[in-house]
Amino acid sequence: MPSSTLLAQSVLSGVFSGALYALMGLGISLAWGLLRIINLAHFAFVFLAGYLVYQCISVSGWSPTLVVVLALPLFFLLGVALQWLFARFSVDEFASLLVTFGLTIVIESLIQWIWTADVRRMETPLSTWSVKLGPLYVPVVEAILLLVTLAVVVAAWAWLRHTYVGKALRASAQNPVIAAAFGVSHRRLAFVLSGVAAATGALAGVFVAVGSPISPSQMFGSLGVVLAAVILGGLGNPLGLLAASILIGIAEALTMALTAPSWAPLVSFSLLIFILVLRPDRV
Amino acid sequence: MLNLESIVAGYGDAVALSDVSLEIAAGELVAVVGANGAGKTTLVNVIARLLPIRSGRLTWEGVDLGRLPPQALGDLGIALIPEGRRLFGAMSVEENLDMGCYRRSARAARDEGLERVYRMFPILRERRSQMAGTLSGGQQQMVAIGRALMARPRLLLIDEPSLGLAPSVVQQVFEVIRAVHAEGVSMLLIEQNVALALEVADRGYVLEGGSIVAAAAAADLLERPDIRAAYLGGA
Ligand SMILES: Nc1ncnc2c1ncn2[C@@H]1O[C@H](COP(=O)(O)OP(=O)(O)OP(=O)(O)O)[C@@H](O)[C@H]1O
Ligand SMILES: [Mg+2]
Numbered sequence: 058m059p060s061s062t063l064l065a066q067s068v069l070s071g072v073f074s075g076a077l078y079a080l081m082g083l084g085i086s087l088a089w090g091l092l093r094i095i096n097l098a099h100f101a102f103v104f105l106a107g108y109l110v111y112q113c114i115s116v117s118g119w120s121p122t123l124v125v126v127l128a129l130p131l132f133f134l135l136g137v138a139l140q141w142l143f144a145r146f147s148v149d150e151f152a153s154l155l156v157t158f159g160l161t162i163v164i165e166s167l168i169q170w171i172w173t174a175d176v177r178r179m180e181t182p183l184s185t186w187s188v189k190l191g192p193l194y195v196p197v198v199e200a201i202l203l204l205v206t207l208a209v210v211v212a213a214w215a216w217l218r219h220t221y222v223g224k225a226l227r228a229s230a231q232n233p234v235i236a237a238a239f240g241v242s243h244r245r246l247a248f249v250l251s252g253v254a255a256a257t258g259a260l261a262g263v264f265v266a267v268g269s270p271i272s273p274s275q276m277f278g279s280l281g282v283v284l285a286a287v288i289l290g291g292l293g294n295p296l297g298l299l300a301a302s303i304l305i306g307i308a309e310a311l312t313m314a315l316t317a318p319s320w321a322p323l324v325s326f327s328l329l330i331f332i333l334v335l336r337p338d339r340v
Numbered sequence: 341m342l343n344l345e346s347i348v349a350g351y352g353d354a355v356a357l358s359d360v361s362l363e364i365a366a367g368e369l370v371a372v373v374g375a376n377g378a379g380k381t382t383l384v385n386v387i388a389r390l391l392p393i394r395s396g397r398l399t400w401e402g403v404d405l406g407r408l409p410p411q412a413l414g415d416l417g418i419a420l421i422p423e424g425r426r427l428f429g430a431m432s433v434e435e436n437l438d439m440g441c442y443r444r445s446a447r448a449a450r451d452e453g454l455e456r457v458y459r460m461f462p463i464l465r466e467r468r469s470q471m472a473g474t475l476s477g478g479q480q481q482m483v484a485i486g487r488a489l490m491a492r493p494r495l496l497l498i499d500e501p502s503l504g505l506a507p508s509v510v511q512q513v514f515e516v517i518r519a520v521h522a523e524g525v526s527m528l529l530i531e532q533n534v535a536l537a538l539e540v541a542d543r544g545y546v547l548e549g550g551s552i553v554a555a556a557a558a559a560d561l562l563e564r565p566d567i568r569a570a571y572l573g574g575a
Contacts, residue, residue, distance in 0.1 A: 227431060228431065232426060232428060236428075
Protein backbone atom coordinates (compact mmCIF):
# COMPACT_ATOMS: atom_id res chain seq x y z
CA MET A 58 0.00 0.00 0.00
CA PRO A 59 1.51 3.36 -1.06
CA SER A 60 1.95 6.06 1.57
CA SER A 61 -0.69 8.72 2.09
CA THR A 62 1.66 11.37 0.71
CA LEU A 63 2.05 9.40 -2.47
CA LEU A 64 -1.72 8.98 -2.74
CA ALA A 65 -2.27 12.69 -2.18
CA GLN A 66 0.35 13.46 -4.81
CA SER A 67 -1.48 11.19 -7.29
CA VAL A 68 -4.84 12.79 -6.53
CA LEU A 69 -3.23 16.16 -7.22
CA SER A 70 -1.75 15.02 -10.50
CA GLY A 71 -5.17 13.51 -11.34
CA VAL A 72 -6.76 16.92 -10.79
CA PHE A 73 -4.21 18.46 -13.15
CA SER A 74 -4.69 15.91 -15.92
CA GLY A 75 -8.45 16.26 -15.42
CA ALA A 76 -8.11 20.00 -15.96
CA LEU A 77 -6.38 19.37 -19.27
CA TYR A 78 -9.11 16.90 -20.31
CA ALA A 79 -11.71 19.55 -19.52
CA LEU A 80 -9.89 22.25 -21.48
CA MET A 81 -9.47 19.87 -24.43
CA GLY A 82 -13.07 18.68 -24.24
CA LEU A 83 -14.82 22.03 -23.80
CA GLY A 84 -14.95 22.81 -27.50
CA ILE A 85 -16.24 19.33 -28.32
CA SER A 86 -18.90 19.51 -25.63
CA LEU A 87 -20.14 22.92 -26.79
CA ALA A 88 -20.30 22.01 -30.48
CA TRP A 89 -21.90 18.63 -29.80
CA GLY A 90 -24.46 19.94 -27.33
CA LEU A 91 -25.43 23.16 -29.06
CA LEU A 92 -24.74 22.59 -32.76
CA ARG A 93 -25.17 18.79 -32.88
CA ILE A 94 -21.73 18.55 -34.48
CA ILE A 95 -19.31 15.91 -33.21
CA ASN A 96 -16.03 17.57 -34.03
CA LEU A 97 -13.22 15.03 -33.69
CA ALA A 98 -10.97 17.48 -35.58
CA HIS A 99 -10.95 19.48 -32.36
CA PHE A 100 -8.18 17.14 -31.15
CA ALA A 101 -6.23 17.91 -34.30
CA PHE A 102 -6.74 21.64 -33.66
CA VAL A 103 -5.40 21.21 -30.12
CA PHE A 104 -2.26 19.48 -31.36
CA LEU A 105 -1.84 21.82 -34.32
CA ALA A 106 -1.93 24.71 -31.86
CA GLY A 107 0.51 22.84 -29.61
CA TYR A 108 3.00 22.41 -32.46
CA LEU A 109 2.62 25.99 -33.63
CA VAL A 110 3.28 27.18 -30.10
CA TYR A 111 6.33 24.91 -29.89
CA GLN A 112 7.57 26.21 -33.25
CA CYS A 113 7.09 29.90 -32.44
CA ILE A 114 8.45 29.79 -28.90
CA SER A 115 11.13 27.07 -28.89
CA VAL A 116 12.37 27.33 -32.47
CA SER A 117 11.72 30.94 -33.49
CA GLY A 118 12.05 32.41 -30.02
CA TRP A 119 8.89 34.53 -29.96
CA SER A 120 7.50 35.78 -26.70
CA PRO A 121 5.01 33.27 -25.21
CA THR A 122 2.47 36.02 -24.50
CA LEU A 123 2.57 37.16 -28.11
CA VAL A 124 2.08 33.59 -29.32
CA VAL A 125 -0.99 33.04 -27.16
CA VAL A 126 -2.45 36.40 -28.16
CA LEU A 127 -2.02 35.48 -31.85
CA ALA A 128 -3.12 31.85 -31.55
CA LEU A 129 -6.54 32.54 -30.03
CA PRO A 130 -7.94 34.74 -32.85
CA LEU A 131 -6.25 32.53 -35.46
CA PHE A 132 -8.00 29.43 -34.16
CA PHE A 133 -11.24 31.36 -33.71
CA LEU A 134 -11.15 31.99 -37.46
CA LEU A 135 -10.30 28.34 -38.10
CA GLY A 136 -13.40 27.35 -36.12
CA VAL A 137 -15.53 29.80 -38.08
CA ALA A 138 -14.18 28.37 -41.36
CA LEU A 139 -14.96 24.83 -40.23
CA GLN A 140 -18.53 25.79 -39.32
CA TRP A 141 -18.88 27.48 -42.68
CA LEU A 142 -18.02 24.18 -44.34
CA PHE A 143 -20.48 22.27 -42.12
CA ALA A 144 -23.25 24.74 -43.00
CA ARG A 145 -22.32 24.88 -46.69
CA PHE A 146 -22.58 21.10 -47.04
CA SER A 147 -25.40 20.69 -44.46
CA VAL A 148 -23.38 18.21 -42.40
CA ASP A 149 -25.52 16.39 -39.82
CA GLU A 150 -24.47 14.84 -36.53
CA PHE A 151 -23.44 11.44 -37.91
CA ALA A 152 -21.75 12.82 -41.02
CA SER A 153 -19.81 15.28 -38.85
CA LEU A 154 -18.25 12.35 -37.02
CA LEU A 155 -16.95 10.84 -40.26
CA VAL A 156 -15.92 14.11 -41.91
CA THR A 157 -14.02 15.38 -38.87
CA PHE A 158 -12.34 11.99 -38.36
CA GLY A 159 -11.03 12.32 -41.91
CA LEU A 160 -9.94 15.88 -41.21
CA THR A 161 -8.11 14.70 -38.09
CA ILE A 162 -6.13 12.17 -40.13
CA VAL A 163 -5.25 14.87 -42.67
CA ILE A 164 -4.03 17.30 -39.99
CA GLU A 165 -2.13 14.52 -38.22
CA SER A 166 -0.29 13.68 -41.46
CA LEU A 167 0.41 17.34 -41.98
CA ILE A 168 1.91 17.58 -38.49
CA GLN A 169 4.02 14.44 -39.10
CA TRP A 170 5.22 15.84 -42.39
CA ILE A 171 6.27 19.18 -40.89
CA TRP A 172 7.52 18.14 -37.46
CA THR A 173 8.10 14.36 -37.99
CA ALA A 174 6.74 11.66 -35.68
CA ASP A 175 9.48 12.27 -33.12
CA VAL A 176 8.71 13.51 -29.65
CA ARG A 177 9.32 17.25 -29.32
CA ARG A 178 10.17 18.80 -26.01
CA MET A 179 9.64 22.42 -25.29
CA GLU A 180 12.03 23.97 -22.80
CA THR A 181 10.68 26.93 -20.93
CA PRO A 182 11.80 28.14 -17.51
CA LEU A 183 8.30 27.23 -16.33
CA SER A 184 8.38 23.57 -17.28
CA THR A 185 10.71 22.42 -14.51
CA TRP A 186 9.62 24.82 -11.80
CA SER A 187 7.57 23.43 -8.93
CA VAL A 188 6.68 24.75 -5.53
CA LYS A 189 6.40 22.69 -2.38
CA LEU A 190 3.05 22.79 -0.67
CA GLY A 191 3.42 20.93 2.62
CA PRO A 192 4.55 17.45 1.64
CA LEU A 193 3.34 17.89 -1.96
CA TYR A 194 5.09 19.14 -5.07
CA VAL A 195 3.01 21.41 -7.30
CA PRO A 196 4.40 21.99 -10.81
CA VAL A 197 3.78 25.64 -11.65
CA VAL A 198 2.70 24.97 -15.25
CA GLU A 199 0.02 22.59 -14.04
CA ALA A 200 -1.19 25.04 -11.42
CA ILE A 201 -1.54 27.68 -14.15
CA LEU A 202 -3.36 25.13 -16.32
CA LEU A 203 -5.81 24.46 -13.50
CA LEU A 204 -6.50 28.16 -12.96
CA VAL A 205 -6.90 28.86 -16.69
CA THR A 206 -9.25 25.88 -17.06
CA LEU A 207 -11.35 26.99 -14.11
CA ALA A 208 -11.57 30.50 -15.55
CA VAL A 209 -12.45 29.32 -19.07
CA VAL A 210 -15.02 26.77 -17.88
CA VAL A 211 -16.76 29.25 -15.58
CA ALA A 212 -16.69 31.88 -18.33
CA ALA A 213 -18.25 29.43 -20.81
CA TRP A 214 -20.91 28.50 -18.27
CA ALA A 215 -21.73 32.14 -17.55
CA TRP A 216 -21.81 32.94 -21.26
CA LEU A 217 -24.37 30.21 -21.94
CA ARG A 218 -26.36 30.91 -18.81
CA HIS A 219 -26.46 34.68 -18.59
CA THR A 220 -26.07 36.27 -22.01
CA TYR A 221 -28.64 36.60 -24.77
CA VAL A 222 -26.28 34.87 -27.21
CA GLY A 223 -25.87 31.93 -24.81
CA LYS A 224 -29.60 31.61 -24.18
CA ALA A 225 -30.29 31.86 -27.91
CA LEU A 226 -27.79 29.07 -28.61
CA ARG A 227 -29.50 26.81 -26.07
CA ALA A 228 -32.97 27.73 -27.30
CA SER A 229 -31.95 27.04 -30.87
CA ALA A 230 -30.50 23.65 -29.94
CA GLN A 231 -33.86 22.72 -28.41
CA ASN A 232 -36.19 24.16 -31.01
CA PRO A 233 -34.59 25.91 -33.97
CA VAL A 234 -37.88 26.83 -35.67
CA ILE A 235 -39.41 28.58 -32.68
CA ALA A 236 -36.09 30.21 -31.79
CA ALA A 237 -36.01 31.61 -35.32
CA ALA A 238 -39.52 32.98 -34.84
CA PHE A 239 -38.15 34.99 -31.91
CA GLY A 240 -35.31 36.39 -33.98
CA VAL A 241 -32.52 33.88 -33.42
CA SER A 242 -30.29 33.38 -36.45
CA HIS A 243 -28.81 29.98 -35.69
CA ARG A 244 -26.44 30.25 -38.64
CA ARG A 245 -24.75 33.35 -37.30
CA LEU A 246 -24.53 32.12 -33.70
CA ALA A 247 -23.09 28.79 -34.88
CA PHE A 248 -20.12 30.67 -36.35
CA VAL A 249 -19.47 32.39 -33.03
CA LEU A 250 -19.77 29.17 -31.05
CA SER A 251 -17.53 27.21 -33.40
CA GLY A 252 -14.93 29.99 -33.25
CA VAL A 253 -15.00 30.08 -29.46
CA ALA A 254 -14.74 26.28 -29.33
CA ALA A 255 -11.65 26.26 -31.55
CA ALA A 256 -10.05 29.06 -29.53
CA THR A 257 -10.44 27.05 -26.31
CA GLY A 258 -8.81 24.18 -28.21
CA ALA A 259 -5.85 26.42 -29.02
CA LEU A 260 -5.53 27.26 -25.35
CA ALA A 261 -5.49 23.54 -24.54
CA GLY A 262 -2.82 23.16 -27.22
CA VAL A 263 -0.59 25.65 -25.40
CA PHE A 264 -0.67 23.47 -22.30
CA VAL A 265 -0.20 20.27 -24.27
CA ALA A 266 3.00 21.77 -25.66
CA VAL A 267 4.28 23.43 -22.50
CA GLY A 268 3.35 20.78 -19.97
CA SER A 269 4.96 17.69 -21.45
CA PRO A 270 6.74 16.31 -24.53
CA ILE A 271 4.47 16.32 -27.59
CA SER A 272 4.16 13.78 -30.40
CA PRO A 273 1.49 13.31 -33.10
CA SER A 274 0.42 9.90 -31.83
CA GLN A 275 -0.81 11.39 -28.53
CA MET A 276 -3.67 12.90 -30.50
CA PHE A 277 -5.53 9.61 -30.56
CA GLY A 278 -4.38 8.64 -27.09
CA SER A 279 -6.37 11.44 -25.48
CA LEU A 280 -9.42 11.03 -27.70
CA GLY A 281 -11.13 8.26 -25.71
CA VAL A 282 -10.74 9.74 -22.27
CA VAL A 283 -11.78 13.25 -23.34
CA LEU A 284 -14.90 11.94 -25.13
CA ALA A 285 -15.75 9.96 -22.00
CA ALA A 286 -15.54 13.14 -19.93
CA VAL A 287 -17.60 15.11 -22.48
CA ILE A 288 -20.42 12.54 -22.43
CA LEU A 289 -20.29 11.94 -18.67
CA GLY A 290 -20.37 15.69 -18.00
CA GLY A 291 -23.43 16.26 -20.18
CA LEU A 292 -23.22 17.71 -23.69
CA GLY A 293 -22.96 21.49 -23.77
CA ASN A 294 -22.51 21.61 -19.99
CA PRO A 295 -19.13 23.19 -19.06
CA LEU A 296 -19.40 22.71 -15.28
CA GLY A 297 -20.46 19.07 -15.70
CA LEU A 298 -17.55 18.53 -18.06
CA LEU A 299 -15.09 19.94 -15.53
CA ALA A 300 -16.44 17.75 -12.74
CA ALA A 301 -16.39 14.64 -14.95
CA SER A 302 -12.88 15.38 -16.22
CA ILE A 303 -11.43 15.80 -12.76
CA LEU A 304 -13.23 12.69 -11.54
CA ILE A 305 -11.76 10.69 -14.41
CA GLY A 306 -8.32 12.27 -13.93
CA ILE A 307 -8.25 11.31 -10.25
CA ALA A 308 -9.59 7.81 -10.94
CA GLU A 309 -6.87 7.29 -13.54
CA ALA A 310 -4.11 8.60 -11.29
CA LEU A 311 -5.20 6.43 -8.38
CA THR A 312 -5.42 3.40 -10.64
CA MET A 313 -1.87 4.09 -11.78
CA ALA A 314 -0.60 4.49 -8.23
CA LEU A 315 -2.38 1.41 -6.90
CA THR A 316 -1.95 -0.95 -9.85
CA ALA A 317 0.09 -0.26 -12.97
CA PRO A 318 0.10 2.67 -15.44
CA SER A 319 -1.18 0.40 -18.21
CA TRP A 320 -4.51 0.00 -16.38
CA ALA A 321 -5.33 3.73 -16.50
CA PRO A 322 -7.10 3.82 -19.89
CA LEU A 323 -9.39 1.09 -18.60
CA VAL A 324 -10.89 3.56 -16.13
CA SER A 325 -12.23 6.02 -18.67
CA PHE A 326 -13.48 3.35 -21.03
CA SER A 327 -15.25 1.36 -18.34
CA LEU A 328 -16.86 4.62 -17.22
CA LEU A 329 -17.88 5.39 -20.80
CA ILE A 330 -19.42 1.95 -21.33
CA PHE A 331 -21.10 2.22 -17.95
CA ILE A 332 -22.72 5.55 -18.91
CA LEU A 333 -23.77 4.37 -22.34
CA VAL A 334 -25.49 1.35 -20.82
CA LEU A 335 -27.11 3.15 -17.88
CA ARG A 336 -27.80 6.60 -19.33
CA PRO A 337 -27.93 6.39 -23.14
CA ASP A 338 -30.09 9.56 -23.08
CA ARG A 339 -27.01 11.63 -22.24
CA VAL A 340 -25.74 11.41 -25.80
CA MET B 341 -52.81 46.15 -41.82
CA LEU B 342 -52.28 42.42 -42.36
CA ASN B 343 -53.33 41.36 -45.82
CA LEU B 344 -53.39 37.92 -47.39
CA GLU B 345 -54.32 37.82 -51.06
CA SER B 346 -54.97 34.46 -52.72
CA ILE B 347 -52.37 32.61 -50.63
CA VAL B 348 -51.51 29.08 -51.68
CA ALA B 349 -49.25 26.91 -49.47
CA GLY B 350 -48.70 23.28 -48.61
CA TYR B 351 -46.38 20.43 -47.81
CA GLY B 352 -44.64 18.56 -50.63
CA ASP B 353 -47.28 17.78 -53.23
CA ALA B 354 -50.18 18.37 -50.86
CA VAL B 355 -51.94 21.73 -50.91
CA ALA B 356 -53.01 22.78 -47.40
CA LEU B 357 -54.19 26.32 -48.20
CA SER B 358 -55.73 27.16 -51.56
CA ASP B 359 -56.51 30.72 -52.52
CA VAL B 360 -56.90 32.11 -49.00
CA SER B 361 -57.61 35.84 -48.68
CA LEU B 362 -57.92 37.43 -45.28
CA GLU B 363 -57.31 40.74 -43.61
CA ILE B 364 -56.85 42.07 -40.12
CA ALA B 365 -57.31 45.78 -39.51
CA ALA B 366 -55.28 47.68 -36.91
CA GLY B 367 -56.40 46.69 -33.42
CA GLU B 368 -58.77 44.05 -34.70
CA LEU B 369 -59.16 40.57 -33.18
CA VAL B 370 -59.90 38.09 -35.95
CA ALA B 371 -60.80 34.48 -35.19
CA VAL B 372 -60.26 31.66 -37.65
CA VAL B 373 -62.23 28.53 -36.89
CA GLY B 374 -62.42 25.19 -38.66
CA ALA B 375 -62.25 21.45 -38.16
CA ASN B 376 -59.06 19.48 -37.50
CA GLY B 377 -56.85 19.53 -40.55
CA ALA B 378 -58.64 22.51 -42.11
CA GLY B 379 -55.31 24.34 -42.47
CA LYS B 380 -55.44 26.73 -39.50
CA THR B 381 -51.91 26.05 -38.25
CA THR B 382 -50.67 26.17 -41.81
CA LEU B 383 -52.17 29.66 -42.08
CA VAL B 384 -50.40 30.80 -38.91
CA ASN B 385 -47.09 29.30 -40.04
CA VAL B 386 -47.35 31.03 -43.41
CA ILE B 387 -47.83 34.40 -41.72
CA ALA B 388 -44.98 33.68 -39.26
CA ARG B 389 -42.81 32.84 -42.30
CA LEU B 390 -42.16 29.32 -41.07
CA LEU B 391 -43.66 27.88 -44.26
CA PRO B 392 -43.00 29.14 -47.79
CA ILE B 393 -45.78 30.73 -49.85
CA ARG B 394 -46.38 29.08 -53.24
CA SER B 395 -48.33 31.98 -54.64
CA GLY B 396 -50.28 34.99 -53.48
CA ARG B 397 -49.31 38.08 -51.55
CA LEU B 398 -48.72 38.59 -47.84
CA THR B 399 -48.27 42.14 -46.55
CA TRP B 400 -48.16 43.74 -43.10
CA GLU B 401 -48.38 47.51 -42.73
CA GLY B 402 -47.54 47.76 -46.42
CA VAL B 403 -44.38 45.61 -46.14
CA ASP B 404 -44.25 42.50 -48.33
CA LEU B 405 -43.49 39.60 -45.96
CA GLY B 406 -43.36 37.04 -48.77
CA ARG B 407 -39.63 36.62 -48.92
CA LEU B 408 -38.61 37.63 -45.41
CA PRO B 409 -37.06 35.07 -43.02
CA PRO B 410 -38.91 34.39 -39.73
CA GLN B 411 -36.22 36.32 -37.82
CA ALA B 412 -37.35 39.55 -39.48
CA LEU B 413 -40.89 39.51 -38.10
CA GLY B 414 -40.10 40.49 -34.53
CA ASP B 415 -38.75 43.85 -35.62
CA LEU B 416 -41.93 44.39 -37.62
CA GLY B 417 -44.00 43.86 -34.46
CA ILE B 418 -45.31 40.35 -35.07
CA ALA B 419 -45.11 37.61 -32.40
CA LEU B 420 -46.25 34.00 -32.29
CA ILE B 421 -47.91 31.84 -29.65
CA PRO B 422 -47.52 28.49 -31.39
CA GLU B 423 -49.81 25.48 -31.26
CA GLY B 424 -48.74 23.15 -28.45
CA ARG B 425 -46.79 26.00 -26.66
CA ARG B 426 -43.42 24.81 -28.05
CA LEU B 427 -41.45 26.15 -25.09
CA PHE B 428 -37.71 25.71 -24.63
CA GLY B 429 -38.30 22.89 -22.17
CA ALA B 430 -34.80 22.66 -20.70
CA MET B 431 -34.68 26.38 -19.95
CA SER B 432 -36.23 28.13 -16.97
CA VAL B 433 -39.50 30.08 -17.12
CA GLU B 434 -37.61 33.36 -16.99
CA GLU B 435 -35.16 32.30 -19.71
CA ASN B 436 -38.12 31.43 -21.94
CA LEU B 437 -39.51 34.89 -21.32
CA ASP B 438 -36.07 36.36 -22.07
CA MET B 439 -36.18 34.72 -25.48
CA GLY B 440 -39.27 36.81 -26.18
CA CYS B 441 -37.16 39.96 -25.97
CA TYR B 442 -34.12 38.50 -27.71
CA ARG B 443 -34.19 41.13 -30.43
CA ARG B 444 -31.93 44.05 -29.63
CA SER B 445 -34.75 46.58 -29.90
CA ALA B 446 -36.86 44.69 -27.36
CA ARG B 447 -34.17 44.20 -24.68
CA ALA B 448 -34.41 47.66 -23.16
CA ALA B 449 -37.97 46.94 -22.01
CA ARG B 450 -37.13 43.54 -20.51
CA ASP B 451 -37.67 44.32 -16.82
CA GLU B 452 -40.88 46.17 -17.50
CA GLY B 453 -42.08 43.29 -19.69
CA LEU B 454 -41.26 40.68 -17.04
CA GLU B 455 -43.15 42.67 -14.44
CA ARG B 456 -46.19 42.85 -16.75
CA VAL B 457 -46.16 39.10 -17.45
CA TYR B 458 -45.71 38.25 -13.76
CA ARG B 459 -48.60 40.53 -12.89
CA MET B 460 -50.81 38.76 -15.46
CA PHE B 461 -49.74 35.29 -14.31
CA PRO B 462 -48.53 35.47 -10.68
CA ILE B 463 -47.82 31.73 -10.61
CA LEU B 464 -45.02 32.31 -13.13
CA ARG B 465 -43.23 34.62 -10.73
CA GLU B 466 -43.15 31.80 -8.20
CA ARG B 467 -41.96 29.36 -10.85
CA ARG B 468 -39.49 31.69 -12.56
CA SER B 469 -36.48 29.39 -11.98
CA GLN B 470 -38.30 26.14 -12.76
CA MET B 471 -37.57 24.33 -16.04
CA ALA B 472 -40.40 25.15 -18.44
CA GLY B 473 -40.70 21.50 -19.48
CA THR B 474 -41.72 20.51 -15.95
CA LEU B 475 -44.66 22.95 -15.71
CA SER B 476 -48.32 21.93 -16.03
CA GLY B 477 -50.00 22.44 -19.41
CA GLY B 478 -51.77 25.57 -18.23
CA GLN B 479 -48.61 27.12 -16.83
CA GLN B 480 -46.79 26.28 -20.05
CA GLN B 481 -49.47 28.12 -22.03
CA MET B 482 -48.98 31.11 -19.74
CA VAL B 483 -45.25 31.07 -20.49
CA ALA B 484 -45.95 30.81 -24.23
CA ILE B 485 -48.22 33.86 -24.01
CA GLY B 486 -45.74 35.71 -21.82
CA ARG B 487 -42.87 34.94 -24.18
CA ALA B 488 -44.79 36.48 -27.08
CA LEU B 489 -45.83 39.52 -25.03
CA MET B 490 -42.18 40.17 -24.06
CA ALA B 491 -41.64 41.00 -27.74
CA ARG B 492 -44.14 43.92 -27.43
CA PRO B 493 -46.00 42.88 -30.58
CA ARG B 494 -48.51 44.90 -32.56
CA LEU B 495 -49.83 41.70 -34.15
CA LEU B 496 -50.17 38.52 -32.11
CA LEU B 497 -50.66 35.14 -33.81
CA ILE B 498 -52.32 32.72 -31.37
CA ASP B 499 -52.77 29.07 -32.33
CA GLU B 500 -55.16 27.03 -30.16
CA PRO B 501 -54.43 28.58 -26.75
CA SER B 502 -57.08 26.54 -24.93
CA LEU B 503 -55.98 23.14 -26.22
CA GLY B 504 -55.95 20.62 -23.37
CA LEU B 505 -56.44 23.18 -20.59
CA ALA B 506 -58.76 23.05 -17.57
CA PRO B 507 -61.78 25.40 -17.87
CA SER B 508 -60.49 27.75 -15.16
CA VAL B 509 -57.17 28.18 -16.98
CA VAL B 510 -58.97 28.71 -20.30
CA GLN B 511 -60.88 31.51 -18.65
CA GLN B 512 -57.68 33.08 -17.31
CA VAL B 513 -56.01 32.82 -20.71
CA PHE B 514 -58.97 34.45 -22.45
CA GLU B 515 -59.07 37.27 -19.93
CA VAL B 516 -55.48 38.05 -20.86
CA ILE B 517 -56.31 37.86 -24.57
CA ARG B 518 -59.16 40.30 -24.00
CA ALA B 519 -56.95 42.63 -21.96
CA VAL B 520 -54.14 42.67 -24.52
CA HIS B 521 -56.65 43.25 -27.30
CA ALA B 522 -58.06 46.17 -25.31
CA GLU B 523 -54.57 47.71 -25.37
CA GLY B 524 -54.88 47.90 -29.14
CA VAL B 525 -52.88 44.85 -30.21
CA SER B 526 -54.16 43.18 -33.40
CA MET B 527 -54.69 39.44 -33.16
CA LEU B 528 -55.23 36.36 -35.23
CA LEU B 529 -56.84 33.80 -32.96
CA ILE B 530 -57.11 30.15 -33.97
CA GLU B 531 -59.40 28.27 -31.64
CA GLN B 532 -61.17 24.92 -31.36
CA ASN B 533 -63.63 26.39 -28.91
CA VAL B 534 -65.63 28.22 -31.55
CA ALA B 535 -68.16 29.78 -29.18
CA LEU B 536 -65.42 31.25 -27.00
CA ALA B 537 -63.39 32.47 -29.97
CA LEU B 538 -66.31 34.22 -31.65
CA GLU B 539 -67.29 35.76 -28.34
CA VAL B 540 -63.99 37.67 -27.98
CA ALA B 541 -63.40 38.26 -31.71
CA ASP B 542 -64.45 41.26 -33.79
CA ARG B 543 -64.66 39.23 -36.96
CA GLY B 544 -64.38 35.59 -37.88
CA TYR B 545 -63.43 33.40 -40.80
CA VAL B 546 -64.37 29.78 -41.31
CA LEU B 547 -61.72 27.60 -42.92
CA GLU B 548 -62.68 24.31 -44.55
CA GLY B 549 -60.33 22.06 -46.46
CA GLY B 550 -57.84 24.87 -46.97
CA SER B 551 -60.34 27.46 -48.21
CA ILE B 552 -62.26 30.26 -46.54
CA VAL B 553 -65.95 29.35 -46.72
CA ALA B 554 -67.39 32.13 -44.59
CA ALA B 555 -66.30 35.54 -43.33
CA ALA B 556 -68.39 37.89 -41.23
CA ALA B 557 -68.62 39.85 -38.02
CA ALA B 558 -68.16 37.43 -35.14
CA ALA B 559 -71.61 38.09 -33.72
CA ASP B 560 -73.23 37.33 -37.09
CA LEU B 561 -71.29 34.08 -37.48
CA LEU B 562 -72.49 33.03 -34.02
CA GLU B 563 -76.09 33.47 -35.19
CA ARG B 564 -75.79 31.55 -38.43
CA PRO B 565 -77.64 28.21 -38.32
CA ASP B 566 -75.10 26.42 -40.56
CA ILE B 567 -72.19 27.52 -38.35
CA ARG B 568 -74.08 26.58 -35.21
CA ALA B 569 -74.84 23.17 -36.67
CA ALA B 570 -71.25 22.50 -37.77
CA TYR B 571 -69.25 23.98 -34.87
CA LEU B 572 -71.55 24.67 -31.95
CA GLY B 573 -73.23 21.30 -31.53
CA GLY B 574 -76.31 22.41 -33.45
CA ALA B 575 -77.76 24.28 -30.48
N1 LIG C 1 -45.61 19.04 -41.62
C1 LIG C 1 -46.59 18.59 -42.43
N2 LIG C 1 -46.29 17.79 -43.47
C2 LIG C 1 -47.26 17.33 -44.30
N3 LIG C 1 -48.55 17.65 -44.17
C3 LIG C 1 -48.92 18.45 -43.16
C4 LIG C 1 -47.95 18.96 -42.24
N4 LIG C 1 -48.59 19.73 -41.34
C5 LIG C 1 -49.89 19.70 -41.70
N5 LIG C 1 -50.10 18.94 -42.78
C6 LIG C 1 -51.39 18.69 -43.45
O1 LIG C 1 -51.93 19.94 -43.87
C7 LIG C 1 -53.31 20.00 -43.59
C8 LIG C 1 -53.62 21.19 -42.71
O2 LIG C 1 -52.98 20.99 -41.44
P1 LIG C 1 -53.00 22.07 -40.29
O3 LIG C 1 -52.05 21.61 -39.24
O4 LIG C 1 -52.80 23.40 -40.86
O5 LIG C 1 -54.49 21.92 -39.76
P2 LIG C 1 -55.21 22.59 -38.51
O6 LIG C 1 -56.42 23.23 -39.04
O7 LIG C 1 -54.25 23.41 -37.76
O8 LIG C 1 -55.63 21.30 -37.67
P3 LIG C 1 -55.73 21.12 -36.08
O9 LIG C 1 -57.05 21.65 -35.67
O10 LIG C 1 -55.64 19.64 -35.90
O11 LIG C 1 -54.58 21.84 -35.46
C9 LIG C 1 -53.70 18.67 -42.97
O12 LIG C 1 -54.23 17.87 -43.99
C10 LIG C 1 -52.40 18.10 -42.49
O13 LIG C 1 -52.41 16.70 -42.56
MG1 LIG D 1 -53.53 23.41 -35.86
